[in-house]
Amino acid sequence: MSRPDPAVLAGTCCLVFPDVYEVGMSHFGLRVLAAEVNAEPDLCAERAFAPWPDMAAVLRASRTPLWALESGRPVREFDVVGITLPHELAAATVLGTLELAGIPLCAADRADGDPVVLGGGTWASHPAALEPFFDALFVGDGEGALAGIVREVGEARRRGVPRRRLLEQLGERPEILVPALRGTSAPGARAVRRRLRALPEAWPYAAGPVPGLAAVFDRVTLEIARGCGGGCRFCQAGYVYRPERTRGVEAVVAEAIASLRHTGYDELSLTSLSTADHPRLGELLERLAPLCAGRTVALGVSSLRAYGLPDAALRVLAHTRRTGLTLAPEAGTQRLRDVISKSVGEADLLEGVRRIAAAGWRRVKLYFMLGLPTETDEDLQGIVDLVQRVIAAGRSAGRGVFQAGVSLSTFVPKPHTPFQWEAMPPLPEILRRQELLRRRLRSRSVEVAVHDARGSVLEALLGRGDARAAAAVLAAHRAGAYLDAWTEHFSWDRWQAALEAAGLSVEQAARALDPDAPTPWDHVVDGVSPVFLRRERERAYAARPTPRCDPSPERFRCVACGLDCAPPSGPAVASAPAAPEARPFDASRSSPVVSVAPVPVAAEGAPFDASSLPPADLVASAATPPVWWRMVLRKSGPAVWLGHLDFVRAVVRALRRAGLPPAYSCGFHPQPRLVVGAPLPLGLLGLAEPVDVLFDAPPADPAAWPARLTRRAHRGVEFLELRAMGEGNPHLGRAVAAAEYLVAVPGRDEADARRRAAAALAAERLVVRDPRRPAWQERDARPALLEVEPAAVGARLGALAPPGVGWGLRLVVPVQGCPPLALLGALLLDEAPGAVTAARAALLDRDRIPLR
Structure with missing residues (x-):
């Protein structure tokens, strides 16, 4: 892929995801933002990811800076380095990627020549633990904003605008928080969440890169709605992404066609916080059914409520390549579901399970959460009883075989929710509850997965933390913390030591906060009124659920959360109302909405057009x-x-x-x-x-x-x-019986190749000695050599030959029972394995004739 010369562009941006490539390539927001910036002819967005620890060690040892994936350009040479903040466990990895890129960790240490480090994502709404490391933080929906920011920063840097003035200029955008301005009256000392009043109907997503390595979610993902009106009191996403906004059927179908054509994926997933609440989900699935069935495409639906899904939709899902269904009761008793305002009754849940079992599913996944406020052992037993009733309902409606996968996460009090002030159970108590459920759920029909309790405690400490949490993040990074979302890299002892050095203790996660006291995230105005959050907390302790909100014109309902919703109308971009002490939203300073070429769609209500395939x-x-x-x-x-x-x-x-x-x-x-x-x-x-x-x-x-x-x-x-x-x-x-390989190293001539071929044929034993290959250590490789002869390897490889490669060896070996070819070539050519060029020229049949 050719990249434009940065010197002729108005601005450049490297989007960094603080996790490995396989995870980052699955991130929907990264794809959205990269596509939108690259739709502008005078801008360029590239991507970088956190390398695996072994690669990170090589970069440090060789003093090679982290580079962008597309061009190989060092990350530190871009105008803007945009870092996604997906969750609290990414904290140390954020610092690790900055260090690998050669960018000073602390914003105060950066000079005019350093890029502007911009953070965004869910964690940007309560960023105290990361503020010292970012020049600016973007709060809210990024569509239509990032391109303007990249252009503004790029043009200012080219004009030589001092860094401080540039940050003050960015802070004039209501959605941008500039940590260096905290404690002043300047714009940027506070931020107001930016919200799209309506989702764009057309996005240029289908032109994005297709990963070569299998991503964690290796499929086409289509966002059909954003936000959720359910009001589950523990759910941060449900509050910060309010109100619910949906996309039209025609736009989603057109995007599905374009995306499947572009990517070649054979799985399509519809995603939102509550997919079953899309007002036209049944129609959407019926429109997608011929597209998926005709291409053998699996159709998946995330965040599904089977009890609210039309029968027609279930039939559609059952007749495409079937994926799993996930239901989220969250709690085992109706009392606790009322506490958290989870709008699902047991009768509806069981009826939904019977319906999906009758439609052919033999397994369902159930999400539950431990440690919710007011939870008792009776509620834990309710989880066990409900799982058993789900299996019984599935068996009664199916063919007698039905299983349940049970996922047990731990409640984490999240900012900007009614439970932001609540305490977590102490760590020993969480572990006790997890073990109790593991023991009581033990069954051949139940598979239990439990989230790491220590990671959840760390999430609470960093998510609700203040400046001490930032000091703990820095200490953990210096102690080697990296990729903490991966259990094999997470060290609880390391984080405990970092927390203690910063003056924090694990027990603080178990402490409740004073609802009348300031919080470390008060300077980020989310839009949902604190008065509403306190009222919801009171209703929780009274076990009184709140009706779901719905901004759609057909069934409009407002619960007066502070957003002052109205049926969809008006400008495309709006901000949450500011708190009295915050500056009002100024639409003239809002980031511009980027215009992109629309995806062609059929007229609303038109029948599915097979010619679009x-x-x-x-x-x-x-x-x-x-x-x-x-x-x-x-x-x-x-x-x-x-x-x-x-x-x-x-x-x-x-x-x-x-x-x-x-x-x-x-x-x-x-x-x-x-x-x-x-x-x-x-x-x-x-x-x-x-x-x-x-x-x-x-x-x-x-x-x-x-x-x-x-x-x-x-x-x-x-x-x-x-x-x-x-x-x-x-x-x-x-x-296939054997394979023909060519091995060579630079600088060898024909005489050397003939001498080494003759020596290999004459040898009685060829003993492999390489401590990196324990399976072949001290083993004899001679029986694996069916043929050895000199070969003009450079001539056979042609343009694929590395510089200096001329003569080498042609080997015929069995397809099984042969040492790694680089190791075998190194043994025969007396070189290090890394210096050997190896190629498979052909697969051979039993007569050693090439299979072509």
């Missing part, structure tokens, strides 16, 4: 029987770092993106009918990799397809050949 001009009629075809591919460049499963996914996506989808198997979860000859070891070139695939509709012009597929494939994957093999399965995997 990918072009089939090169696909013959499907009336002919399915035929197996053999593709021959080359794997080089960045594609050599795709593991086997990622490579298979890349091939399938290329086929789907090009409009030539493979046939799929039958059953509960259909899979593409595709066979790879043998996995190619990671890091090796593949010169002619055979892959067999079954097509329901064979290509009409096979000669045209290799180039078409290559254009839509992962960089480094090249389709060389496509030919028919007949209706019978050629069983490629069974035909």
Whole structure:
């Protein structure tokens, strides 16, 4: 992907996600913001992620700064470094990525030449634990705002505006908090949440990058609504993203078509805080059904309330590639559900389970939360009883087999919620409750997953923390804290020591706050009135639920939370009303709304148009029987770092993106009918990799397809050949008996290659000695050498040959029982494994004839 010269751009931005690539590529907001900035011709947005610890160690040892993924440009050279703040456990990783980028950790230590470090995301609404490390924090919906900020910062830096003046200028935007201005009367000392009054109907998301490595959520994700009117009193997202705003059916369908065409994914997920509350969900699912069924696309729905889902919607979900269903009772008794204002009754829940079981599901996932205010052991037993009744209801309506996956999280008092002042149970008490439920839920029909209680306690300490929490974050970072959301990297002892050094204790998470006292997040005006939050807290202790709010014109209901909602109308961007002591929202200083090219949509209410599917001009009629075809591919460049499963996914996506989808198997979860000859070891070139695939509709012009597929494939994957093999399965995997490899190091001539080939053939034993390969340590590799001969490796590799590579060895080895090729090449060439260039030239049958 070519990138513009930064010198000719008005502004540049590197969007940093403080977690690894596989997690960050699943983040919906990152995709939204990157696409929006890149839609502006004079701006550029790139991405960076927190590297795994081993890679981070290499960067530090080599003094190589963290770089942007697209261009390789150092992160510190961008005008704006925008860091997503997804949750409190990312705190130390934020500092780790700044350090790897070579950016001073503390904002006070940055000079005019350093980028503006801008934070945004859920945690930006209560940021005291991170304020010293950020130049500015954006609070609220970022669409239509980030591009303007990047342009403003870029132009100011090019004019030589001093850093302090630039930050003051940014602080004039109501949604931006400038920590350096805290304690002053200047704009930017406080922030007012920015809200989109209505979600855009068209977004340029479908043009975003498709990850080569499997992301955590490896699918097309479509936001169909934002916000939730349910009012669950523990749920921060339900309060900070108020009010609920929905997208139209036509816009979602058009985006689904464009996204599936662009990405080649075979799974589509509709997401929102409460998907079942979308007023036209049934119609939306019915419109998506032919699109998904025709492409063998799994259709998933997150945050589902099965008891509120129309029967037609359940039928649609049951007749696409089926995904799991998740229900969230949250509490085991009706009393406690009334305390938290969870609008679900047990009868409705069980009726919903019976309906989904009758529709064919054999498993449901249930979310519960431990430690909620007023919870007792009776409520815990209620969880056990409810799970058992759910399984019984599923069995009664299904085929007698029904299971439940139970996820147990821990209540964390979150700012800007009615429970922000509440105490958590002490850590030993949380552990006791977790063990009690593990023991009582033990059953062959129940799978229990428990969240780490210590991580939840840390979330509470950092989320409700003050300046001492920031000192603890810095101490934990200096002690090595990094990627704390991963249990294998989280160290409770390290964080305890950091908290104690900052004057905090674990017990403080278990303390209640005074509802009448100031909080460390009062300078962020969320819009929901503190008076309303206190009233909701009082209703909670009286076990009185509050009706859900609904801003839609058809069923408008307002619970007077302070947002002064009205049926959708008026300008697209609005801010929460300011508290009396806050400055009022000035629409003239609000970030501009970015105009993007709309996604073409059919007229509202028009029938589904099958012509919107990918072009089939090169696909013959499907009336002919399915035929197996053999593709021959080359794997080089960045594609050599795709593991086997990622490579298979890349091939399938290329086929789907090009409009030539493979046939799929039958059953509960259909899979593409595709066979790879043998996995190619990671890091090796593949010169002619055979892959067999079954097509329901064979290509009409096979000669045209290799180039078409290559254009839509992962960089480094090249389709060389496509030919028919007949209706019978050629069983490629069974035909492979051996493999031909080429190994070489720079600077070797023909005489050296002949001498080493002769020595290998004459050797009785070739003992492997490499402590990094314990499976092959002191083992004899000689039996694995079926053939060894000198070869002009550089000539055979052509443009793929590294500089200086000329002669080397041609090896024939079995596909199993052979040491890693880089290790074998290093043994034969007497070099370090990292210096060896290795390529698989061909897979061979039993007669050692190449399979092509």
